[in-house]
Amino acid sequence: MSARYVAVQWNRRKVAYDLVVVAAVLLYTQVFQLVGRRVFPEGAEVNSQILAMRAWGSCAYLMLTAILAIGPLARLDRRFLPILYNRRHLGVIFFLVALWHARQVLGFYHAYGPISELASLFTYDAAFTPSSMPFQLFGAAALAWFAVMAATSHDFWQRVMGARAWKTLHMGIYAAWALVVAHVAFGALQRDSVPVWTGGVALSVVVVAGLHLLAARRSRRPDRTPAPERTDGDDAWLDAAALEDLEDGRPLTVVPPRGERLLLLREGDRVTALGAVCAHQGGPLDEGRVIDGCLTCPWHGWQYRGADGHSPPPYEERIPTHRVVVREGRVLVDPRPCALDRPAEPCRTTGEETR
Amino acid sequence: MNRGQRRRHEIVWLILAPLLVAILVTALAYRPDAPAAPREAIFGEGR
Numbered sequence: 001m002s003a004r005y006v007a008v009q010w011n012r013r014k015v016a017y018d019l020v021v022v023a024a025v026l027l028y029t030q031v032f033q034l035v036g037r038r039v040f041p042e043g044a045e046v047n048s049q050i051l052a053m054r055a056w057g058s059c060a061y062l063m064l065t066a067i068l069a070i071g072p073l074a075r076l077d078r079r080f081l082p083i084l085y086n087r088r089h090l091g092v093i094f095f096l097v098a099l100w101h102a103r104q105v106l107g108f109y110h111a112y113g114p115i116s117e118l119a120s121l122f123t124y125d126a127a128f129t130p131s132s133m134p135f136q137l138f139g140a141a142a143l144a145w146f147a148v149m150a151a152t153s154h155d156f157w158q159r160v161m162g163a164r165a166w167k168t169l170h171m172g173i174y175a176a177w178a179l180v181v182a183h184v185a186f187g188a189l190q191r192d193s194v195p196v197w198t199g200g201v202a203l204s205v206v207v208v209a210g211l212h213l214l215a216a217r218r219s220r221r222p223d224r225t226p227a228p229e230r231t232d233g234d235d236a237w238l239d240a241a242a243l244e245d246l247e248d249g250r251p252l253t254v255v256p257p258r259g260e261r262l263l264l265l266r267e268g269d270r271v272t273a274l275g276a277v278c279a280h281q282g283g284p285l286d287e288g289r290v291i292d293g294c295l296t297c298p299w300h301g302w303q304y305r306g307a308d309g310h311s312p313p314p315y316e317e318r319i320p321t322h323r324v325v326v327r328e329g330r331v332l333v334d335p336r337p338c339a340l341d342r343p344a345e346p347c348r349t350t351g352e353e354t355r
Numbered sequence: 356m357n358r359g360q361r362r363r364h365e366i367v368w369l370i371l372a373p374l375l376v377a378i379l380v381t382a383l384a385y386r387p388d389a390p391a392a393p394r395e396a397i398f399g400e401g402r
Contacts, residue, residue, distance in 0.1 A: 130385035185382035216365035
């Protein structure tokens with residue numbers, strides 16, 4: 001969350017996170033090559049340059065698998081939420097690892113001909129048959145997409161492009177991942193009959209796809225049971241929940257028959273209803289929690305006051321508020337949002353029922 | 356995520372999951388009998 005843009009906002013935790021990731025990358029690639037030299041002695045088909053390529057390539061694949069698994073894991077189990085933190089830095093480091101792998105491939109397989117390395121990559125004679133696919137082009141296409149994602153990963157670009165366009169662009173990671181799987185399957189897996197590679201890649205596909213499907217199913221489930229509507233005079237209200245079901249400081253999801261989800265938030269004797277979609281990247285605020293008196297998005301920590309849906313100063317983000325009343329122990333919510341600059345008054349649960 | 360994003364997310368994975376499995380199965384089913392070294396596969400022997 002930032003009031004103004006700087007290239008990268010560092011803090012101690014981010015520096016520590018990045019250092020740990022870089023150290024893990026260096027450790028993995030060195031151990032991979034050390035073990036590889038024992039398995040493939042010098043002079044064998046797999047020389048030290050090929051080993052280095054595989055070390056950095058497999059490291060990039062593992063990092064991408066982890067990046068893709070973090071999101072659905074955090075949706076399925078809140079205990080994984082802390083590892084969602086700083087995922088964009090992990091993504092940029094992954095891109096640099098993949099770029100180094102590509103640099104090694106170009107320098108080894110494409111540097112010794114009369115044409116440039118890139119021209120060689122895009123013009124070498126590979127037939128489009130199932131046993132001879134141009135797997136390097138799949139990797140190159142994926143890398144180009146990751147380059148766009150890494151370059152636009154900063155919030156500055158999200159503000160320039162708009163949240164929806166930015167999110168759509170970055171959802172392209174799934175297509176890029178499919179290209180990476182094709183790159184590995186028609187490359188390393190076809191050329192080397194190593195059961196560990198084959199099993200590992202198959203397992204990664206099953207795990208990542210399975211987690212995403214499970215998380216998608218679970219997040220859509222509440223949409224199928226919207227809150228019932230009640231009319232009161234000319235007004236239509238959503239019968240959102242029993243007052244006793246509201247836990248202090250813990251948001252409760254409300255699904256209207258139409259439109260986006262809302263949330264109910266009880267703080268002491270005050271009940272408010274807010275839009276459940278974060279203004280940053282559309283994160284699920286109804287899965288967030290109250291930290292330092294503000295409702296906090298589980299994805300990137302953007303915060304909003306429960307009383308009026310505004311971010312605390314100096315931040316300027318706002319989410320819509322909805323009118324709330326309590327009748328006979330039931331919390332009723334107006335599905336129509338109030339204007340952002342005229343937030344709804346919170347409903348007090350003590351004394352007379354108020355509107 | 357909003358309602359549309361949740362629906363699209365599920366549809367994407369319902370398409371992507373079988374596609375990825377098909378890619379893997381195809382690649383493994385058509386594995387060459389005598390695999391060539393990558394350098395030879397690209398440049399041909401003797402280069």
